[in-house]
Amino acid sequence: MIKTADVLIDEAKLQISCLDIASAKALHERSEAKVILDVRESDAAKKMALNDSLNIPRGLIEMKMPALYTDPSTLILVHCAGGGRATLAALSLQKMGYSNVHAIVAKFDDIKAAFD
Structure with a gap:
């Protein structure tokens, strides 16, 4: 069975921290x-x-992050346009x-309005 993006995102949400x-x-x-x-993009x-x-x-992400952030405990807040790519990237x-x-x-x- 081929999993859709929505299924992969839902599975990822069970494994990571999602924040409002x-x-x-x-x-x-x-x-x-x-x-x-x-x-x-x-x-x-x-x-x-x-x-x-x-x-x-x-x-x-896998290619660039290790060179930029070597401390595994650095707080990383991931965002995108709607949450899907952010969820997959966080995983x-x-x-x-x-x-x-x-x-x-x-x-x-909404994120921009709150953070800027």
Whole structure:
């Protein structure tokens, strides 16, 4: 059986920490070593991004993150346009050994309004 993206996202949500905007913002505010990771494609991030966020498209996370963040306990808040790619990316980061990864499962415009 072939799994759809929705099925993979639902399975990933059972294995990772998913946060609403308020919880993500509170965690971000009280953390020192942190990154807000935007996993949308580069063109979308260039049009509109969160202040102080890092854009690494979902397909490049495994190649780029280890060189940028070597401390596995760094707070990583992952977002995308609607939560699906963020969820899948958070699962990948968790499998890579990052222990403080959370997907923000919300629409980008709402995240931007809260964080900027």
